[in-house]
Amino acid sequence: MMETGRKTGLSRLFSPRWSTESHTGTVVVLVVMIILQTLVLGFDYDSVGHWFSAWGRNWINILRNNAAIGIIALGMTFVIITGGIDLAVGSTLVAIGAASMMMIDIGPKGFLGNLGVTGPFAYAITIICAILMGLILGALTGLLITKGRIAPFVATLGTMKILRSVTQHFMQGYNPRVPRDFLQISNLQVGGLMFMPIIYWLAIAAVLIYVSQRTVFGRQVIAVGSNERAAQLSGVNVDRVKVGAYALTGILVAIASIIQVARIGTMDFANAGSGYEMDAIAAAVVGGTSMRGGRGTIIGTVLGMLIIAVMNNLLNLFGVPPFLREAAKGLIVIAAVLFQRKDNV
Amino acid sequence: MISMKNIWKSFGSNQVLKDVSITINSGEICALIGENGAGKSTLMNILGGVLPADSGTIYLKGQPVQFANPAESLRAGIAFIHQELNLVNDLPVFENMFLGREIRRRGGTLDLETMMAKTEDLFKRMNIDLDPRAMVRDLDASYKQIVEICRAILMDASIIIMDEPTTSLTEPEIKRVFQMMETLRDQGVGIIFISHKLNEVMEICERYMVLRDGELVAEGQVQDVTPDALARFMVGHDVRSEQLSRVMQIGNEILRVENLSHKHAFRNVSFAVRRGEILGFTGLLGDGRSELFQAIFGADAVASGKVFLDGKEVRIHSTEQALELGIGYLPRNRKENGIIKDMNIFENATIVTWPMYSKRGVIDKTRQEAIFARQREQMGIRMQRLTDNISTLSGGNQQKIVLAKWLAARPKVLILDNPTQGVDVGAKEEIYDVILALAEEGMAIIVLSSEAQEIIRLCDRALVMYQGHIQGEVSGSTMNEHDIMKLATGGILNAG
Numbered sequence: 139m140m141e142t143g144r145k146t147g148l149s150r151l152f153s154p155r156w157s158t159e160s161h162t163g164t165v166v167v168l169v170v171m172i173i174l175q176t177l178v179l180g181f182d183y184d185s186v187g188h189w190f191s192a193w194g195r196n197w198i199n200i201l202r203n204n205a206a207i208g209i210i211a212l213g214m215t216f217v218i219i220t221g222g223i224d225l226a227v228g229s230t231l232v233a234i235g236a237a238s239m240m241m242i243d244i245g246p247k248g249f250l251g252n253l254g255v256t257g258p259f260a261y262a263i264t265i266i267c268a269i270l271m272g273l274i275l276g277a278l279t280g281l282l283i284t285k286g287r288i289a290p291f292v293a294t295l296g297t298m299k300i301l302r303s304v305t306q307h308f309m310q311g312y313n314p315r316v317p318r319d320f321l322q323i324s325n326l327q328v329g330g331l332m333f334m335p336i337i338y339w340l341a342i343a344a345v346l347i348y349v350s351q352r353t354v355f356g357r358q359v360i361a362v363g364s365n366e367r368a369a370q371l372s373g374v375n376v377d378r379v380k381v382g383a384y385a386l387t388g389i390l391v392a393i394a395s396i397i398q399v400a401r402i403g404t405m406d407f408a409n410a411g412s413g414y415e416m417d418a419i420a421a422a423v424v425g426g427t428s429m430r431g432g433r434g435t436i437i438g439t440v441l442g443m444l445i446i447a448v449m450n451n452l453l454n455l456f457g458v459p460p461f462l463r464e465a466a467k468g469l470i471v472i473a474a475v476l477f478q479r480k481d482n483v
Numbered sequence: 484m485i486s487m488k489n490i491w492k493s494f495g496s497n498q499v500l501k502d503v504s505i506t507i508n509s510g511e512i513c514a515l516i517g518e519n520g521a522g523k524s525t526l527m528n529i530l531g532g533v534l535p536a537d538s539g540t541i542y543l544k545g546q547p548v549q550f551a552n553p554a555e556s557l558r559a560g561i562a563f564i565h566q567e568l569n570l571v572n573d574l575p576v577f578e579n580m581f582l583g584r585e586i587r588r589r590g591g592t593l594d595l596e597t598m599m600a601k602t603e604d605l606f607k608r609m610n611i612d613l614d615p616r617a618m619v620r621d622l623d624a625s626y627k628q629i630v631e632i633c634r635a636i637l638m639d640a641s642i643i644i645m646d647e648p649t650t651s652l653t654e655p656e657i658k659r660v661f662q663m664m665e666t667l668r669d670q671g672v673g674i675i676f677i678s679h680k681l682n683e684v685m686e687i688c689e690r691y692m693v694l695r696d697g698e699l700v701a702e703g704q705v706q707d708v709t710p711d712a713l714a715r716f717m718v719g720h721d722v723r724s725e726q727l728s729r730v731m732q733i734g735n736e737i738l739r740v741e742n743l744s745h746k747h748a749f750r751n752v753s754f755a756v757r758r759g760e761i762l763g764f765t766g767l768l769g770d771g772r773s774e775l776f777q778a779i780f781g782a783d784a785v786a787s788g789k790v791f792l793d794g795k796e797v798r799i800h801s802t803e804q805a806l807e808l809g810i811g812y813l814p815r816n817r818k819e820n821g822i823i824k825d826m827n828i829f830e831n832a833t834i835v836t837w838p839m840y841s842k843r844g845v846i847d848k849t850r851q852e853a854i855f856a857r858q859r860e861q862m863g864i865r866m867q868r869l870t871d872n873i874s875t876l877s878g879g880n881q882q883k884i885v886l887a888k889w890l891a892a893r894p895k896v897l898i899l900d901n902p903t904q905g906v907d908v909g910a911k912e913e914i915y916d917v918i919l920a921l922a923e924e925g926m927a928i929i930v931l932s933s934e935a936q937e938i939i940r941l942c943d944r945a946l947v948m949y950q951g952h953i954q955g956e957v958s959g960s961t962m963n964e965h966d967i968m969k970l971a972t973g974g975i976l977n978a979g
Contacts, residue, residue, distance in 0.1 A: 353844045354837045357826075361834055364825035371782055371814045371821075372834045372888060373806030432825040 164425060164441040171448045178455045196451070198333050204447040205335035206231075206394040208440065211418035212346050213387030215439040218422050219363045220383045221431030222283060222290035227391050227418060228411035229301035230275055234395040235405045236305045238268045243314035261320055268392040275301075276388020280381030298415070309407045316403040323400035335397050340440075342390065347436045355382055364432030420467060421446055424474045446470065484509045484673060485530075485561070485642055490539035492525055499525045500536075501697045507642060512664060512674045514684040514705070517694035518717055518879075518907030523677055526694065527644050531563035532556030562635030563644045568627050570619045577602035577615035580634050605633055609666055625656030629663055636667070643667070644675045649683060650905065653767040653933070654968070661687050679907065681710040693717055718908050726960065727940050729919045734758030736794075737927045738810070738896045740779065743788035748774035749951040752788070756896065756927045761918065763938040763945030764931045766971045771951035772931050773815055776898045780812040781805040792895075806835065811894035813886060815901040815931070821885040822873050828884060829855060829869035835888040851891075858887045863913050879910025886917065897921065900931040915941060935964040949973045 179196060183189035210227050217224045241249045241264045250260040275297075282293040326334050350356035358379045361369040370376045399405060425442025427434025446467060453463045486506040492499050500522045507513050517523050528534040530541065532550030540547050543559055550556040553563065570579050577599045578585075586594040586601075602615040611633070613626055622630070628648050635643050645664075649657045664674055664687060676688055684691060685705060693701040693716040701716040739755040749771035756762045764772045778786040781799035790797055792808055799805050805812070814820035822831055833840075833851045840847045840854075858864070862883045866876055873881060882902070889897060899918065903911045918941060922928050932938055938945045944958030947970035955970040957963075966976055 352846055352848075354841050354846055355844060357830065357834075357837060357846065360825060361823050361830075365819075365823045368814075368820050368823050369834070370802055371777075371780075371812060373802045373838075373892075374834070375801055375803040432823075 161426070161435070161438055161441055164438060164445065168441055168445050168448065171445060171452060175448055175452050175455065178452065195331075198331055198336065200447050200451045201336045201339070202333065204443060205339040206397050207414055207417045208339045208421070208443040208447075209342055209390050209394045209397070210387070210414055211421035211439050211443050212343055212436055213383075213390035214415075214418040215422045215425075215427050215434050215436060216346075216350070216359055216383040217290075217387050218419070218427050218429060219359050219431055219434045220380050221363045221366070222380065222383070223294065223419070223429075224279065224384060224387050225291065225294040225415045226275075226279065226298040226301060227387065228414035229298045229305070230272065230388065230391045231395045231398065231411035231414060232405065232407055233275070233301040233305045234268050234271050234392050235399050235410065236309050236407055237271060238264050238396060238399055239314035239316055239405065240312075241267060242316060242320055244317050245313075245315050247312065248314065256317075257319070261323075265396055268396055269389055272388035272390070272392030272395075273385050274388070276385040276391075277381055279388070280377075280384035283384070284377035284380050302412075306407050313404070316399060318403075321400050321403055324397050325401065335401070338393065338397060342393070343436060343440050350436050355379065359383055360432060362431075417446070417467075420471045423471055426474075429475070442474075484544055486542045487526070487530060488540050488542065490526065490529060491537045492522075492529065492534070493537060499697050500529075503539075503694070503697070503699050505692055505699065505702075507673045507675055509641065509673050510668055510671045511690060512668050512676055512688045514688040514691040515675050515677045515694065516679070516681070516684060516691060516713065516717060518909055521694040521717070521907075522697040523694055524646070527563065527646065527675065527677065530556065530561060531644060532561075533563070557638060557640070560639060560641035561644070562638060562640035562642070564628075564631045564635060564646065564648065566646045566648075566650065568631050570627055570630060572620040573618065575616050575618055576613065576622070576630055579619055579630055580605075580615075580637055582634075584638075601637070602633075605637060609633065609636070609663065611663070623656060625652050625659045628652070628656075628660050632660075632663055632667070636672075640672065642673045642675070644677070646677045647679065647905075648676070649678065649680065653769065654972075655767075657683070679905070681713050684713065685710055695719055714908055726962075727915060727919055730923050731943070732759045732923070732925070733943075734925060737792065739791040739794075741789040741791070743775065743778065743786050743790070745771075745774060745778060745786040745951075747951075748778075749786075749948075751952055754946055754953065756929060758895075758925045758927050759922055760944075761922050761928045761930060761942045763942030764929060764948060765933060765935065765938045765945055765967060766948035766954070767933065770948040770971070772948050773900055775948075776812060776900060776929070776931060777814075779805075780810060780898065782812070803838075806892060806894075809893075809895035811835075811889040811892055811897040813889055813897070813899045813902060815904060817878070817882055817885060817904065822881055824872070824874055826873065827870045828866055828873055828876065831873045832858070832884045832887045833891065836891045839892065854891050855887065858890060862887060862917055877907075877910075879906045879913075882906050882910065882914065883917075886914065890917075890921070894926070896927045896929065898929045898931070902930065902932070903934075903937065935967045938967065939963065947971050 176193065179193060181189055183192060210231070214224060214227065240247070242260055243249070244251055250256070250263060255263065279294060279297055282288050283290050286293070324335055325332055350359070358369065358374050361372070361374055362376050362379045366376055398410065421443035422434060422439045423429065423442070424445055425435070425438030425440070427438060449466060449470065450463060453466055458466070484507070486504070488504045490500050490503045503522070503526060515523050515527070525534065529536045532553045532555050541550070542548070548559060550559065556563070571582065580602050581598045586597050588594045599615055606613055606615065611629060613629070619627060619630065632643065648660060652660065668674060676684070678684055688705050691702060691705050691708065691713065692699060693713065695717060734757055736755050736757050741753050743752045744750040752775055766772060774783070777783045779790060779799070781801045781804055785800065790799065792810070797808060799808065823834070829852070832855050836851065837846050840850045864880050864883045864887070866880060873884065876884065886902070902918070903914055906914065918928060918930070930938065930941055939962045944956060945962065945967070946953045947955050947957065947967055949971060950973070954973065955976055957966050957970070969976065
C-alpha cells in the first residue's frame, strides 16, 4: 500500500507535500486573518507613522491578552501528545496565584512581609515558590495518572474541582495587596509600549521548540503518545515521561499565574482562569496536535493560539456581540478536528 | 472461474505489477506466494476492489467485471480476509457474523433471534463446534479466523482470499483452520491462500502461483514441486536450509535465571546463557515464553524468582533499567510493539540509544546518524530518506530497523522474540547473518520462535516450553523438528 503521509490540522487544506511538521495551512489561515484584521482596522490615519503605531498597538494588545493562555497551551501540547489531557490548568493558575499573592501581600497578613522580607528579593522568592508549586502539583497529577492508573480526564477533573474550591475557601474575605513594583513584571513599559508578557511567551515557546525537537524528553513524549507499548519496550520510562509532561505544564501554569497576578494586582478567585483549559486545548488542536496523541508541535500551538487570538480581535472589530464570539471559537476548533479526522481514515 | 488478465499497476515510478495473469478455479485452494514487496497484496487488493488496476481486466465466469470498491467485489462473491481480522471483541460471535449487515425487525431493532439461528445453522452445516453466544474476546486466534471465514460464507462468497491466516496460530489451531478450508473447497469455494510458510502451502494447497518483483514467475501443481524449489522461485536463487555455522567461542555465563514464576504465565523457569551463545526458546503459541522474557526485561509485573547478570543478582523493575544493565529485547508483533508509526525511520532506528548518546538531555544527532549509516550498510536496509515515515518500508526492512535500534545499544544479552515474523525469505537470511555475527562478537543471544526450522538453523541449543514451564532441551546437530514438537506438546524425550 502507498503511504501518502498525513498532514496535521488545517495544513492539510493547503499543503500538498508530505511532512509531519508542515504548518503551511495554519500559516496561510493566520496570514489571511492578519490581512483581514489590517483591512478592518482601516487606513484612516493622517500618516503612515500613525497608522503603523495604531496597527502595532492593536497587535501588542492582542498578544499580551493571550500570552498567559498561550504559555499554558505550550504545556498542554506536551500533555496531549502523550495521549493525556490536563483540565486543571485554570484551577492550578488560581491556586498558585492565590498563594503568590499571600506571599507578597503588603497588608498585615502578608507572609513574606511578616518575615521582614520585602522588595525584589521577596518577588524572587515568590516566583521560585510559585514555580515549585506548579512543578509539584503537576508532578502529583502525573503520578495520579501513571502510578494511580486514573484516566487523565478523570484525574485532572478531580484536581480541577479540588484546587478551585480549596482556593476559594481559604481566600474568603481576604484581599491581598500586591506591591506596585511587582506589577512591573507584566506592565514594564519600554518606549511607551507594554509587551513583557509577549516576550515571556515567545521566549518560552522558543525554548520548548528546542526541547520538543532536540531533547531526549521531547522525542520520548512523541514516542509515548504514538505507541506507548513500543516506547516502553524500547527502554523508555513511560511513567517518567508522562509525569514530566504534567510537571512541565505545572511550571508553565505557574509562570502564567505570575503574569496574571502582575497584570492587575488582583485576582477573582471564583472565575480567574476558568475556561483556560479549553482555550489551551483549542490552541493545540487548531495548531495540528492530535487528541489521540503522538502528533503535534509547539510551533503549531503558537500559531493556533495566534489564530484564535486574531479571530477574537476580528470579531471584536466587526462588532460581533460578545456572547457569539465563543461560538466562532467553537467552530474553528471543530473545523480543525474535522480535517484531522479525515487524515486518519 | 475468476481470472485476472494482463494486470499492470504502478505507484508513482514504482512498477508493482507487470502484466500478471492468474486464474482461480472453484473448489481449489491455490497458494499465492512471494517475498514481501513482490506484489501479492497489491494484486489481491485489485481483486478485492481496494485498488484500481492501471490496465488489465478481471473476468468473472467469463464476463469482464469492474470493482470500484470492496463492497462491489464482495457482492460479486469475492471475500478478502485481511491479516488483521475485522472482528469486534466486545460483541458475541453471532453479532459479529452480521456486522454491518444486521438483520432488523420492522421497528429498526435488531432481530437477534434470527441472526442467532442463522449462525447456528451455518456452524452446524460447516461442522464447527462453537457457541454463537461466546464473546469474540474469549476465542482463540483460530476460532476468530474461522468466524471471519464463516462471515464470508454467510455473504455467499465463492472466492475467499486469505492473507497469511496462520501467522499467529498454534499448530492445532492451524489444523482447525485447514480443516475448515478443506470443507469449503469440497463445497466448491475457491480459496487464495497467501502465505510465507512453504510447508503449509505443501500441506493444504493444490496449486501455487509465485510472484517476484511484480511478475508471475512460476505456477503449477503443488505435487510436482518441492519446498526448496518454491523458495528458489520466490528469491530467484538457492536458499540455505542447513544449520548455519559460525566461529563458536562460548564464553562466561552472563545471564542466569532461577525459579522464575508468574501467577499465570510461567512457573519455575531456570536457565543460563553464556557469551557468544545462541540459545533458543520454542514451543507453541501461549507457552509463556514471551511473558517470561518481558518479565526478565522489566516490561511487566514482577515475577518471583532470581535473575543474575554477570553473577550478581539484579531486580529489574523497568525496561529503562534493563537497558542500562545491558539487556535488549526485540518484541514480537512488530506493528503493535516494535514500530512507532508517527516517527520517521531514523527516529525509530535510534530511540533506544537517545539517552546514551546525548549531552545534557539533548540528542547527539550527528553521532546517531553515523551509527545508523554503518548499520544501514551492514544490514542492507533498503530505504530512501532518513526522514521518511517508517511505514514506507517493507516488513523486512522495518524489522531490520527495529533490530538496528537494539544493536546500537550494544547489549550484553539480546533477546529476539520472533525476529523474522512477517519477513520474506531474503530478509530472513540477512537477519540470520546479523544474529550470527553478533554471537561471534561475543553477545549472548536468546531467540524465541515457534518455527522449529528457525531454531534448528540458528541456535546452539534450545529449551522447549510447554504450558509455562521448560519441558526439555534439545541441542547441537541432533536437534530435529520431531523432538521439538514432541516436547512442545507436552511429551518427553526418551533418554539416550
